[in-house]
Amino acid sequence: MSAVLGSRELLHYDTQHRVLICRECTYAIQKSALSSHLLRHKIYRGERQRLMFSVVKLEILEPDDVQIPPPGSPPVDGLPVISGHRCTATSCESLCASSKRMRRHWSEAHGVSDPPGSCAVSVSLQTFFRGTKLRYFEVSLVTGAGSSAHQNDSDPNPEATPAPLQSSLSPSGPPWEINLETLRYFHHFTTTTSFALPTQNEDAGNHWQKEVVTQALRLPWLMCGLLSVSASHMAALSDDEMDKRIYLEQSNRFFHDFIVAWEGVKSSPNVAEGDEVKVGAQIICVQQCYHWTCEGSTPGLEITASTASFQLQSFIDAVQGCADPEIALRSVLNNDITAEEALDQTTMEIEMGKPLQDKVSNAAPPALLKRLCTLPYRMAEVLDRPDDPQQFFASLRALNSLVECSSLSYASDNAETAWMGMASWLLRSWGHFKQMLYRSHPAALIVFAHWLLLVERAQRHYWFLSGLATRALHEVVRVLPEDRALRSLVEDLMPSV
Known part of the structure; x- marks a missing residue:
């Protein structure tokens, strides 16, 4: 038995397990957090008070008091089902959501650093709560009369075909339905958008076309993010203002559902281990960049994206994160890279006294190369002598790298090369230069402005x-x-400035 509460049917009370499940977020809410959770869904005073009055009559257990269903139980209505793994060690049966976490479990609990392929079997998992209260339990999905979709316990390969997942058409799916309109956005992503997104390197060519799509097909929250990017892309391609508004509204709707679930996902233990979490962070970076391009362009329509305002640091982080999952996750979780780590990434060394022209090919336009190679002399004419010699060397290293990256950008006229030339400078010119830029040091700002070309x-x-x-x-x-x-050193870089 169960009860649905609220005019939007937002809350679902499971009488068997005595938990209150948010139907949009697809996880159980602690009683003490209910009021703030309703505010997050824009449930304001009147309806919120009515819901709180209804809830106070219910018996809602604290997370530690909720009885976990026994293995093989049917899925709990309102909770997503994910593919996971069950440990096969005698009297263990620990559950993990990823094979990486299962290998760590074997190392920590069983003292085996390199477990065999038979260390786990694929199972279907659910959890009532997220974050620090996350506890997985195993469920069985029935595919037909009297038949179970539960994986055979003798399956020796934990990376074999995962247990079937609940369809997004089920009550535990997100608050949107799979219909022809939704399929339209999915089709656009697989046939068009996935080829219009950058990858970290050429070897990752199937990242958006295959890996991301495969993960989204088993994770409804990630599918919402994928669809939001697709809708944004359709808006960017459209010349019709009415169509553009429709696509942006759809993008907002999908992204809202994605970001609500993301708040729970990113607070879970071992958040940095899952590939799907890094993909989610990449989606946020792409949407953040597009959000900045749309600000003010569509009157009356609020573009939903992450909360980062446009600043040079947030811009740089988002651009890098679009192609690099590791940087995307670090950026979204606000785990900044240290100066020492950035210096370790730098492979460029300055050969003092050697002209910059000797280090470049003729790929970039001569006018651009001339401008970059004469920039140090023009900067010296208007800038004071640096108090710290390290500032001079950092700026020169960044400019030296920019000359080479410009040559790389113009090596061929395709998207991948243009991206690689642009993005590689961010990895090769950091360290002390980054600190100068974020402190608005004039020399760093001038070099950075030329990178914007x-x-x-x-x-x-x-x-x-x-x-x-x-x-x-x-x-x-x-x-x-x-x-x-x-300012004359940068104002003529682009006609519109």
Whole structure:
């Protein structure tokens, strides 16, 4: 038996387990957190008080008091089913959501650092709560009369075909239905959008086309994120303002469902271990970039994205995260890379006294190369002598790298090369230079402004970057000291500035 509460049927009370499940977030809510949770769903005073009055009459158990269903039980209505693994060690039967976590379990609990393939079997899992109260339990999915979809316990391969997952059409799916309109966005992603997103390197060519789609097909919350990116892409391609508004509204709706679930996902233990979590962070980075391109362009429509405001640091993090899952997750979780780590990534060394022209090919336009190679002399004319020699060397290293990355960007006229030339500079020019840039040091801002020429080249290929180079240049000009000679070094980089 169960009860549905609220005009939006947001809350589902499971009488068997005595838990209150949010139908949109698809997990149980602790009684003490209910009021704030309702506010998050924009349930305001009147209805919130009525819901709280209804809930106070119910017996709702604390997370530690909830009895976990025994293995083989049918799925609990309102909770998503995920593919996981059950340990096969004698008298253990621990449950893990990922094979990586299962291997760690064998190392920590059983003292085996390299467990055999038969260390676990694939099972279907659910959990009532997220975060620190997360406890998985095993369920059995019935596929027909008298037949169970539970994996055979003798299956020796924990990475074999995962246990079937609940369809998004089931009551435990997200608050949208699979219909022809939804399939339209999914089809667009698989046939078009997935080829219009960057990857970290050429070897990761199947990342968006295969890996992301496969993960989204078994994780409804990730599917919401995938569909939101697809709808944003359709909006970016559309010349019709009415169609564009419709696509953006759909993108908002999908992204809202995604981000509500994401808040629970990112608070779970071992959040950095799951590939699907890193994909979710990449989706946030892509949507954040597109959000910045759309701000103010569609009156009356609020574009939903993550809460990062447009600043040089958030812009850089988001751009890198679009292609790099590790950077995306670190950026979204606000785990900044240290200066020492960034210096370890730097492979470029300055050969003092050697002209920059000797280190480049003729791939980049001669006018661009000339501008970059003469920039140190022009900067020296308007900048004071640096107090710290490290500032001089950091700026010169960044400019040296920019010359080489410009040559790489123009090595061929395709999207992958344009992205690689742009993104590689961020990895090769960091360390002390990063600290200078984020402190608005004029020398760093000037070099960074010239890197935006590579962003402008990349945005011709990548829809979610459109216009961001000019916007970032405006930000550079805004934070530069009000010195005419200083600003003249960057103001002519793009006609619109």
